[in-house]
Amino acid sequence: xxxxxxxxxxxxxxxxxxxxxxxxxxxxxxxxxxxxxxxxxxxxxxxxxxxxxxxxxxxxxxxxxxxxxxxxxxxxxxxxxxxxxxxxxxxxxxxxxxxxxxxxxxxxxxxxxxxxxxxxxxxxxxxxxxxxxxxxxxxxxxxxxxxxxxxxxxxxxxxxxxxxxxxxxxxxxxxxxxxxxxxxxxxxxxxxxxxxxxxxxxxxxxxxxxxxxxxxxxxxxxxxxxxxxxxxxxxxxxxxxxxxxxxxxxxxxxxxxxxxxxxxxxxxxxxxxxxxxxxxxxxxxxxxxxxxxxxxxxxxxxxxxxxxxxxxxxxxxxxxxxxxxxxxxxxxxxxxxxxxxxxxxxxxxxxxxxxxxxxxxxx
Amino acid sequence: xxxxxxxxxxxxxxxxxxxxxxxxxxxxxxxxxxxxxxxxxxxxxxxxxxxxxxxxxxxxxxxxxxxxxxxxxxxxxxxxxxxxxxxxxxxxxxxxxxxxxxxxxxxxxxxxxxxxxxxxxxxxxxxxxxxxxxxxxxxxxxxxxxxxxxxxxxxxxxxxxxxxxxxxxxxxxxxxxxxxxxxxxxxxxxxxxxxxxxxxxxxxxxxxxxxxxxxxxxxxxxxxxxxxxxxxxxxxxxxxxxxxxxxxxxxxxxxxxxxxxxxxxxxxxxxxxxxxxxxxxxxxxxxxxxxxxxxxxxxxxxxxxxxxxxxxxxxxxxxxxxxxxxxxxxxxxxxxxxxxxxxxxxxxxxxxxxxxxxxxxxx
Numbered sequence: 001x002x003x004x005x006x007x008x009x010x011x012x013x014x015x016x017x018x019x020x021x022x023x024x025x026x027x028x029x030x031x032x033x034x035x036x037x038x039x040x041x042x043x044x045x046x047x048x049x050x051x052x053x054x055x056x057x058x059x060x061x062x063x064x065x066x067x068x069x070x071x072x073x074x075x076x077x078x079x080x081x082x083x084x085x086x087x088x089x090x091x092x093x094x095x096x097x098x099x100x101x102x103x104x105x106x107x108x109x110x111x112x113x114x115x116x117x118x119x120x121x122x123x124x125x126x127x128x129x130x131x132x133x134x135x136x137x138x139x140x141x142x143x144x145x146x147x148x149x150x151x152x153x154x155x156x157x158x159x160x161x162x163x164x165x166x167x168x169x170x171x172x173x174x175x176x177x178x179x180x181x182x183x184x185x186x187x188x189x190x191x192x193x194x195x196x197x198x199x200x201x202x203x204x205x206x207x208x209x210x211x212x213x214x215x216x217x218x219x220x221x222x223x224x225x226x227x228x229x230x231x232x233x234x235x236x237x238x239x240x241x242x243x244x245x246x247x248x249x250x251x252x253x254x255x256x257x258x259x260x261x262x263x264x265x266x267x268x269x270x271x272x273x274x275x276x277x278x279x280x281x282x283x284x285x286x287x288x289x290x291x292x293x294x295x296x297x298x299x300x301x302x303x304x305x306x307x308x309x310x311x312x313x314x315x316x317x318x319x320x321x322x323x324x325x326x327x328x329x330x331x332x333x334x335x336x337x338x339x340x341x342x343x344x345x346x347x348x349x350x351x352x353x354x355x356x357x358x359x360x361x362x363x
Numbered sequence: 364x365x366x367x368x369x370x371x372x373x374x375x376x377x378x379x380x381x382x383x384x385x386x387x388x389x390x391x392x393x394x395x396x397x398x399x400x401x402x403x404x405x406x407x408x409x410x411x412x413x414x415x416x417x418x419x420x421x422x423x424x425x426x427x428x429x430x431x432x433x434x435x436x437x438x439x440x441x442x443x444x445x446x447x448x449x450x451x452x453x454x455x456x457x458x459x460x461x462x463x464x465x466x467x468x469x470x471x472x473x474x475x476x477x478x479x480x481x482x483x484x485x486x487x488x489x490x491x492x493x494x495x496x497x498x499x500x501x502x503x504x505x506x507x508x509x510x511x512x513x514x515x516x517x518x519x520x521x522x523x524x525x526x527x528x529x530x531x532x533x534x535x536x537x538x539x540x541x542x543x544x545x546x547x548x549x550x551x552x553x554x555x556x557x558x559x560x561x562x563x564x565x566x567x568x569x570x571x572x573x574x575x576x577x578x579x580x581x582x583x584x585x586x587x588x589x590x591x592x593x594x595x596x597x598x599x600x601x602x603x604x605x606x607x608x609x610x611x612x613x614x615x616x617x618x619x620x621x622x623x624x625x626x627x628x629x630x631x632x633x634x635x636x637x638x639x640x641x642x643x644x645x646x647x648x649x650x651x652x653x654x655x656x657x658x659x660x661x662x663x664x665x666x667x668x669x670x671x672x673x674x675x676x677x678x679x680x681x682x683x684x685x686x687x688x689x690x691x692x693x694x695x696x697x698x699x700x701x702x703x704x705x706x707x708x709x710x711x712x713x714x715x716x717x718x719x720x721x722x723x724x725x726x
């Protein structure tokens with residue numbers, strides 16, 4: 001599941017189609033085996049330290065009209081992706097769905113975008129090539145980076161060398177759809193701080209946290225795009241930087257941390273490519289709500305349900321998370337990261353983050 | 364309502380507080396007059412060619428406990444903003460809400476963020492200073508720009524000269540929260556194309572539309588942030604470039620065009636600062652759905668309601684919009700901009716946009 005070359009991605013796709021051909025040739029009904037993608041079929045991979053799919057599989061088989069149609073669509077899609085790679089083009093998932101209307105066989109066309117999205121995920125899993133290496137772009141791009149880092153991005157228009165403090169405006173460096181086009185050239189960084197909200201990202205930049213603490217501030221922009229998670233992982237693995245995640249203090253934000261650290265159920269096949277298992281959670285912890293007497297909102301019913309479901313989620317079955325989630329269910333409150341402003345605009349950069357990062361032995 | 368200096372913004376705020384003082388002094392009950400902000404109170408300003416508030420006003424008066432509390436909050440907020448401007452700091456609307464918890468008087472604290480947001484809007488209207496000039500940042504920043512444009516951004520860390528094709532990655536130049544910190548230095552542009560979706564923005568960049576047609580591609584990212592609308596207006600006014608808006612073909616997207624061109628009801632006081640009345644709509648028009656036989660989805664009930672409400676909206680009472688909206692209600696269908704991919708990935712840049720822009724006499 002490495003970046004690989006376009007040629008290699010193309011060959012793996014064609015191998016899949018060849019496999020159907022061989023199955024026909026052997027007189028067996030063509031089929032494709034994919035891991036079952038449900039919470040009960042994700043298991044912890046001790047070597048990689050991330051959650052991956054377990055042994056249970058589902059079979060897409062041509063032994064029914066519906067199944068045969070699925071495989072037909074797979075073959076047309078493989079043909080499209082193979083052409084796309086050969087021509088060094090790219091497209092979005094939505095374009096693929098619409099493009100299918102131009103295919104000569106009506107039966108090969110997708111009924112809705114869920115169907116084409118799921119097929120691309122199946123192909124990723126079975127071929128062990130990432131969507132990015134198929135040149136499939138997401139609808140919305142990654143977020144931004146600000147920090148002491150010089151990088152080189154390989155664009156269609158040539159190479160660009162960009163320093164993520166000196167060569168960018170206050171908005172920062174915009175992460176491209178496929179961050180594997182980036183090489184890290186030089187850095188003076190000690191830490192990667194991945195931040196959920198734009199308001200807090202701007203606060204850290206205004207207060208010069210990236211300069212004072214040699215920190216690469218990555219804006220997650222809510223639930224992070226794949227490009228953002230991939231870049232975060234590469235910053236950790238290649239530059240040997242600790243990654244710390246800073247979000248609101250509610251169950252939805254803990255899932256944002258979870259998707260950075262452990263991957264998501266939907267993309268467990270990509271955990272090794274996207275997840276940063278060493279990423280730590282700085283806050284807002286329920287403990288912070290108590291310790292710093294933050295302004296709060298009451299938990300809604302759906303918050304409570306989400307917290308309870310996290311207690312059941314293997315990704316959150318650690319001492320830290322069980323303690324924090326139990327505490328939150330007990331105090332029945334949540335706080336946003338910007339609620340730290342109740343102590344003044346500098347509290348987050350002068351007090352909260354230095355204290356917490358020191359406690360965590362990160363700084 | 365010009366950018367003005369921090370000093371000027373500060374003086375106008377202090378003048379407001381001084382007015383309350385004078386009212387006390389004269390023995391009148393302190394009050395503040397603001398235009399009524401509803402659809403029935405926006406009128407067309409023939410000179411500026413945008414929709415602005417009409418003559419109806421609402422009074423925030425201290426003649427009730429609730430009214431007096433509103434004015435108290437206004438005074439505390441003016442004090443905070445005045446300090447912020449003096450110290451050259453900035454903050455988000457959400458931070459202001461939380462910050463109020465640190466104020467010494469409980470009665471001055473905001474009950475919820477709607478209250479503090481509305482107060483800032485009131486202050487904008489009455490002082491005729493924009494939120495940006497109060498140094499209030501939005502939660503989420505503007506979108507990105509790609510095109511033949513060299514600009515200089517004044518950041519807190521010094522000036523940055525950035526060419527929006529040569530000095531940026533494929534993600535483009537990230538618009539800062541306050542685009543009035545930008546000076547346009549040089550450009551070879553013929554057109555500004557403001558694009559709703561990230562998928563289409565990436566398609567145009569991949570196909571090199573910005574290079575081939577000397578176009579500044581501005582990504583709107585759905586309903587555009589104020590920063591994006593302000594930058595678009597400045598590109599039009601200062602560089603004398605035509606602005607063309609390219610969205611999905613549904614009533615929600617027509618509102619995106621509306622907010623670029625005519626301003627919004629919520630911010631009609633800012634129309635002169637944010638709106639580009641000369642902006643034209645390229646599509647997706649309902650007529651395009653018919654002419655190009657695009658893949659469609661049926662209109663939902665809420666789509667139909669939104670179209671009918673647009674027919675009542677003074678901003679859409681033009682021949683063009685009445686014809687198009689009637690046609691859409693007739694065909695009962697909508698199309699996304701990426702549905703053009705049904706004709707191939709190059710159709711939008713080789714055929715659709717050149718044809719439409721030629722018809723519109725823009726290219």
